[in-house]
Amino acid sequence: xxxxxxxxxxxxxxxxxxxxxxxxxxxxxxxxxxxxxxxxxxxxxxxxxxxxxxxxxxxxxxxxxxxxxxxxxxxxxxxxxxxxxxxxxxxxxxxxxxxxxxxxxxxxxxxxxxxxxxxxxxxxxxxxxxxxxxxxxxxxxxxxxxxxxxxxxxxxxxxxxxxxxxxxxxxxxxxxxxxxxxxxxxxxxxxxxxxxxxxxxxxxxxxxxxxxxxxxxxxxxxxxxxxxxxxxxxxxxxxxxxxxxxxxxxxxxxxxxxxxxxxxxxxxx
Ligand SMILES: [Cu+2]
Numbered sequence: 001x002x003x004x005x006x007x008x009x010x011x012x013x014x015x016x017x018x019x020x021x022x023x024x025x026x027x028x029x030x031x032x033x034x035x036x037x038x039x040x041x042x043x044x045x046x047x048x049x050x051x052x053x054x055x056x057x058x059x060x061x062x063x064x065x066x067x068x069x070x071x072x073x074x075x076x077x078x079x080x081x082x083x084x085x086x087x088x089x090x091x092x093x094x095x096x097x098x099x100x101x102x103x104x105x106x107x108x109x110x111x112x113x114x115x116x117x118x119x120x121x122x123x124x125x126x127x128x129x130x131x132x133x134x135x136x137x138x139x140x141x142x143x144x145x146x147x148x149x150x151x152x153x154x155x156x157x158x159x160x161x162x163x164x165x166x167x168x169x170x171x172x173x174x175x176x177x178x179x180x181x182x183x184x185x186x187x188x189x190x191x192x193x194x195x196x197x198x199x200x201x202x203x204x205x206x207x208x209x210x211x212x213x214x215x216x217x218x219x220x221x222x223x224x225x226x227x228x229x230x231x232x233x234x235x236x237x238x239x240x241x242x243x244x245x246x247x248x249x250x251x252x253x254x255x256x257x258x259x260x261x262x263x264x265x266x267x268x269x
């Protein structure tokens with residue numbers, strides 16, 4: 001069931017967000033914003049990571065993408081400048097990483113990463129086999145040996161303003177109801193001067209990216225901004241949260257060649 005639901009969620013997000021973004025998935029155009037996902041290529045995956053993966057060590061991770069018959073898929077679309085986007089989160093969602101495995105050919109993607117502590121981590125890859133109009137998703141839980149991090153309880157933020165790397169970022173939304181269209185706006189100021197930041201740069205082909213996960217790390221949404229206009233201080237995203245509950249959302253933006261990530265915990269009612 002999970003394998004079916006997750007692509008469906010991403011699809012609905014992409015279908016909606018695509019209306020106002022520059023890159024419109026084929027299925028959106030074909031189906032006029034219908035919520036029926038028809039263009040996700042069904043996939044299987046095989047993940048290779050050492051037998052006893054340890055925290056704080058360089059660990060090679062290999063992901064083989066196959067079709068349902070188990071044959072490697074050989075060609076992939078480049079989406080947001082990459083053939084694969086890989087997200088790694090700890091079970092409590094306190095750790096987040098967004099990286100790009102290298103395509104080795106014959107369905108295989110490789111990357112080396114360091115897990116910051118022992119414990120359970122979810123690896124979630126997003127890619128689009130050639131001809132697919134919307135991304136496919138494959139994920140894997142891994143258990144990392146080593147001292148576990150002190151778990152961070154997932155509590156909705158009371159204050160939706162954070163200071164990250166000299167930037168003050170606020171999150172606001174219109175309609176945070178499950179199953180309905182939500183707009184999320186990140187507003188970015190210089191933390192020292194309080195001046196609005198107007199020189200954001202495109203990051204992976206958009207004025208920002210946002211990834212959201214449900215509190216249990218089972219539901220995943222990759223949310224693209226609604227427009228490419230302007231370079232801050234506001235970037236608005238549109239999505240549909242599938243269910244009520246707590247979600248963590250990570251906004252990622254770039255300024256002066258540097259990417260910064262801002263996390264918020266929200267409650268969808
Ligand atoms: Cu990416």
